[in-house]
Amino acid sequence: MNTSSLPRIAVLATGGTIAGSAGDASKTAGYKAGVVGVDKLLDAVPALGSVARIHAEQIASIDSKDMSVALWTALASRINELLAQDDIDGVVVTHGTDTLEETAYLLHLTVKHAKPVVLTAAMRPSTALSADGPLNLLNAVTVAASKDAAGKGVLVAFNNQIHSARDVTKTSTYAVDAFRSPEIGVLGFVQDGRVEFQRTVVRPHTVSSEFSVTDEWPMVEIVASYAGVSRVTVDALVAAGVRGIVVAGTGNGSMHAAFTQALVDAVKQGVAMVRASRVGSGHVMRNGAANDDALGSVSAGTLNPYKARVLLMLALASGVDDLQRVFDTY
Numbered sequence: 001m002n003t004s005s006l007p008r009i010a011v012l013a014t015g016g017t018i019a020g021s022a023g024d025a026s027k028t029a030g031y032k033a034g035v036v037g038v039d040k041l042l043d044a045v046p047a048l049g050s051v052a053r054i055h056a057e058q059i060a061s062i063d064s065k066d067m068s069v070a071l072w073t074a075l076a077s078r079i080n081e082l083l084a085q086d087d088i089d090g091v092v093v094t095h096g097t098d099t100l101e102e103t104a105y106l107l108h109l110t111v112k113h114a115k116p117v118v119l120t121a122a123m124r125p126s127t128a129l130s131a132d133g134p135l136n137l138l139n140a141v142t143v144a145a146s147k148d149a150a151g152k153g154v155l156v157a158f159n160n161q162i163h164s165a166r167d168v169t170k171t172s173t174y175a176v177d178a179f180r181s182p183e184i185g186v187l188g189f190v191q192d193g194r195v196e197f198q199r200t201v202v203r204p205h206t207v208s209s210e211f212s213v214t215d216e217w218p219m220v221e222i223v224a225s226y227a228g229v230s231r232v233t234v235d236a237l238v239a240a241g242v243r244g245i246v247v248a249g250t251g252n253g254s255m256h257a258a259f260t261q262a263l264v265d266a267v268k269q270g271v272a273m274v275r276a277s278r279v280g281s282g283h284v285m286r287n288g289a290a291n292d293d294a295l296g297s298v299s300a301g302t303l304n305p306y307k308a309r310v311l312l313m314l315a316l317a318s319g320v321d322d323l324q325r326v327f328d329t330y
């Protein structure tokens with residue numbers, strides 16, 4: 001086979017369970033994430049050679065529970081550099097599952113190219129019986145090498161499905177079909193080398209996003225509302241100089257009365273407040289379960305609290321005044 005005409009895909013490894021190792025092949029929970037290097041991950045998938053020419057880089061070797069904003073900056077910047085090269089046709093990022101949805105959405109808003117960027121991961125370490133990483137990696141490279149994947153923003157290829165970075169979320173602590181896009185659903189499928197899109201992404205991203213990755217991340221934290229919640233956390237965050245607070249509210253973004261007063265006090269001090277929901281699906285309507293006009297808050301729509309935090313950080317970093325416009329747009 002003449003491989004010189006195959007697309008050239010950069011595989012950027014950051015760690016995670018896909019690069020995890022356990023002493024025993026029967027172990028799928030007790031293992032160390034992020035210890036297997038990118039070359040070994042690629043060696044486990046010889047079929048990659050007939051899909052793409054691979055350029056590999058080890059960006060980090062972490063358990064994604066420890067993802068940092070500094071690493072986000074480094075990753076997004078490197079992807080933008082690589083995609084600016086004529087000899088790179090797409091990027092795959094291997095990542096841990098725990099914060100994959102946050103990194104994916106961050107990249108969706110800050111990568112400045114239409115070429116495909118695809119994240120993938122694994123629920124079982126590389127040493128496990130029935131490890132899911134090798135097939136997920138093959139499928140991710142297959143999607144990144146597909147012309148059909150261009151212009152759709154950052155994608156997540158997992159368990160034969162293709163999700164939009166905006167909508168996907170981890171929904172299981174152990175299952176190999178852990179990733180879902182609640183209510184909105186998958187964009188398409190990848191199986192046995194065939195990439196099939198069923199729908200597209202309508203909200204702006206990548207080349208039409210107004211945001212860029214930054215070195216100066218504003219402090220934005222998430223607090224939850226629940227039975228008996230006190231105002232202690234919100235007051236402590238304000239004292240610590242927080243610039244934005246995302247509330248993981250009950251139901252349609254509702255908030256306990258005692259806690260609401262603390263948030264109103266925070267808003268009066270210039271803290272941006274976004275109402276999301278802890279429910280896991282559905283949207284939070286402006287002036288629905290809480291009066292945003294009176295509270296000075298913003299509703300997150302269908303973004304979960306973790307993704308709402310990403311958008312709020314980028315919006316504050318770029319000096320956006322009308323935060324509701326941003327949440328209604330992206």
Ligand code: ASP
Binds near residue numbers: 096
């Ligand atoms: N803790 C791991 C991580 O996110 C879990 C995984 O990758 O599945 O890096």
